[in-house]
Amino acid sequence: MAEQRTELQALRGLTRAQLHDHARHYYKSGGRTEPEVALVVYGQARAVFKDYARTPGWFGRLIAPVLIWREASALRRLAGITGIPQLYRQLDARGVLIEYLPATPWPQASPPDVAYERLEALIARMHERGVAHCDLRAPSNMLVDDEGTPYIVDFVARVRRGLAWNLPWNWLFRQFVGADLSALAKLRNRFAPRLVTPEDRALLNERGRVERIARAVGERTREVVRFFVRSN
Secondary structure, eight states, X not given: OHHHHHHHHHHHTOOHHHHHHTEEEEEEEOOSSOOEEEEEEETTEEEXXXXXXXXXXXXXXXXXXXXXXXXXXXXXXXXXXXXXXXXXXXXXXXXEEEEOOOOEEGGGSOOOHHHHHHHHHHHHHHHHTTEEOSOTTSGGGEEEOTTSOEEEXXXXXXXXXXXXXXXXXXXXXXXXXXXXXXXXXXXXXXXXXXXXXXXHHHHHTOOOHHHHHHHHHHHHHHHHHHHHHHHO
């Protein structure tokens, strides 16, 4: 155990080039709007390295730093919560090193019933810390291990609670909290319909205005990105 902690400490201090040298698998190979996402192995220590350094053009220079900042700031706010990956290190504006989670994306797993209860509790703790994920409608952002422990990853789309005086922003934050709960209801309905509650059914029957706006903004953003990528 002490040796593994030493190896993890060494892994956390590797340079960008060294991290890529120790990459054993790339979940994403990168592209014009995508980071390289690698599993880095150093002895017995493992970490996930998300890196936009080789993302070309305006996206890599201007947009990637914003995305890295959003993810890193959310992980700092949620530090210490079991089920949220630990932020090991932010290399710079375009790279972040985070905890490796030995778990499977929800759609590829067969979680026990208790995993859904634990996931609901995890989402509640996340909201108590003032973070709404805003992209839980993608089930792959929720993982589960063999013991039924849930995890939540990919906080690029997150929205944080504002200061107490910022009533309009905090109203918006509550709408995105509702969107997270709606996503949980959809997850149960899709993968464990036996667990669907009356509250879930109410959420499934109600498509909130903020959810529709968020979906429309996301679709338009993707269209704009594709346009500029083709033009670049």
